[in-house]
Amino acid sequence: MISRRNIRVKVMQTIYTLSTLEQGLKPGEPVHLLQKHFDQSKELFLYLTYFLSEIAGYAEKDSYVRSGKHLPSTADLNVNTKIAGNELLWRIKEDASYQQQLGKAKFENRIDKELVKKIYIELAESPQYRAYISVNERNAKEEREILEFLFNDLLIPNEVFISHLEEHFMNWDDDADMVIQLVQGLLLKPSAINFNEVVSADKWNFAKNLITTVIDKKEHLETLIIPKLKNWDAERIAALDMIIMRMGVAELLYFETIPPKVTINEYIDIAKEYSTQQSGQFVNGILDNIHKELVQQGKLHKTEFKKTKVAPQDNLKEEKP
Numbered sequence: 001m002i003s004r005r006n007i008r009v010k011v012m013q014t015i016y017t018l019s020t021l022e023q024g025l026k027p028g029e030p031v032h033l034l035q036k037h038f039d040q041s042k043e044l045f046l047y048l049t050y051f052l053s054e055i056a057g058y059a060e061k062d063s064y065v066r067s068g069k070h071l072p073s074t075a076d077l078n079v080n081t082k083i084a085g086n087e088l089l090w091r092i093k094e095d096a097s098y099q100q101q102l103g104k105a106k107f108e109n110r111i112d113k114e115l116v117k118k119i120y121i122e123l124a125e126s127p128q129y130r131a132y133i134s135v136n137e138r139n140a141k142e143e144r145e146i147l148e149f150l151f152n153d154l155l156i157p158n159e160v161f162i163s164h165l166e167e168h169f170m171n172w173d174d175d176a177d178m179v180i181q182l183v184q185g186l187l188l189k190p191s192a193i194n195f196n197e198v199v200s201a202d203k204w205n206f207a208k209n210l211i212t213t214v215i216d217k218k219e220h221l222e223t224l225i226i227p228k229l230k231n232w233d234a235e236r237i238a239a240l241d242m243i244i245m246r247m248g249v250a251e252l253l254y255f256e257t258i259p260p261k262v263t264i265n266e267y268i269d270i271a272k273e274y275s276t277q278q279s280g281q282f283v284n285g286i287l288d289n290i291h292k293e294l295v296q297q298g299k300l301h302k303t304e305f306k307k308t309k310v311a312p313q314d315n316l317k318e319e320k321p
Contacts, residue, residue, distance in 0.1 A: 001185075001192065002041070002199050006178045007207045008247065008266060010037055012274070013174055015214060015243050030211050038207075040171045042198045043105060045179045046098075047169070049186065050107050051116070051161075052151055053093055058120040059084040080133040083123075088143045092186065097195040110168050115160060123150055147187050156180060206255075213250045214243075221246045221253075228289050240275045241283060248287045252294060256302050260291050 014034045018025060059081040067077050083089075092098055123129050132146045155161055165172045186193045199207065214221070225245050229237070248267040251258055264287045272280035294300040 001194075002038075002178065002182070002203060004203065004206065005266060005270075006181075007199070007203055007210070009178070009270060009274070010034065010041070011207055011211045011214070012240070012243055012247060012270065013037065014211060015247075016240060018215075019239060019243070025215070030215055031208050034207060034211050037171070038199050038204075040169070041175045041179060042101070042195070044165075044169050044171060044175055045182045045198060046101050046105055046195060047107055047110070047165075048151075048155075048179055048183050049092065049098070050102060050105075051111065052147065052155065052183070053089055054111060054116045055120050055123065055150060055155070056083045056086055056089055056147070058116055059124075082133050082136075082138075083129070083146060086143050086147060087138055088140070088147060088187065088190065092190050095190070095193075095195065097193075097197075101195040112164050115164060119150075119154055119158060119161065122154055126154075128153075144187055148184070151183060151187065209255075210247065210250065213254050214246050217250060217254070218246065221249045224249055224290055225286060228286050238275055238279065241271060241279050244271050244275065244279070244283055245286055248283070249290055252287070252291055252300065258302075260300070260302065264288060264291065 011034065014030065014037055018030055018033065063081050126149075128146065128149045132142060135142070162172075169175075182193070182198070222242075225242070244267050248263055251263040252260055255263075264284065267287060268280050268284045271283040275283075291300070
């Protein structure tokens with residue numbers, strides 16, 4: 001499932017998009033746009049899963065085409081189709097939520113069948129695949145590992161495939177890391193994924209509360225940030241850095257179950273990855289300064305972390321990127 005780290009990044013991207021709009025925001029527009037962005041992420045995740053299954057399933061088509069030749073060779077008549085029946089893949093394909101979302105997506109209009117064939121041939125010629133089909137029995141570990149090899153080593157590094165994604169999904173650049181992690185998580189534990197609800201209810205509430213708080217409390221948040229800028233001109237600070245700092249201060253003030261250390265570390269990492277080279281250190285200094293001041297003034301009201309009812313996936317270890 002999408003992590004809180006992913007949600008923070010998506011909220012940041014949505015707020016940045018909204019900041020570039022010339023007209024004023026309509027009621028509910030930030031949440032509506034955020035939902036749209038998550039829907040696009042879900043569609044991309046679904047397509048990666050679908051493309052992976054199409055490559056594996058091509059083994060049966062390859063067998064049928066080769067055996068139908070006018071003068072088929074022995075090899076043509078004995079194409080191994082083991083991967084088409086990969087048990088892990090079929091668990092995913094038979095999942096009700098996957099089937100439901102796939103029926104809505106109509107990916108058959110986007111799939112590049114020639115690219116599916118080329119990547120399958122590359123797979124079939126690999127030592128990893130030959131080792132996989134050399135064993136008749138099915139082993140859960142080997143079933144997973146061949147799909148991981150296909151996805152991590154053949155699919156994602158393929159420049160033609162990435163160009164294909166960029167052509168059909170405008171959000172690929174923004175969502176690549178997140179959806180790759182989702183597919184990798186799916187292959188590790190398919191039962192943990194619900195394609196109808198990639199963002200769980202509690203995570204969606206966190207996302208909605210975060211974006212509305214950062215936007216509604218913008219002026220107040222900036223009254224805490226701007227005095228800490230010292231020799232920096234607020235107008236010259238990178239727009240993304242200001243958004244990141246507003247999000248961080250909003251969490252410190254209004255999200256009482258999230259430990260301050262988690263909040264600060266998350267936004268330092270996000271600043272490093274998505275803004276300038278100096279942004280991580282800059283954001284660290286500002287948020288740490290504000291945190292200390294809030295503590296001194298008794299304005300930080302955090303619930304003791306051990307007493308909060310936080311889902312296991314939201315603990316400190318999972319908050320790390």
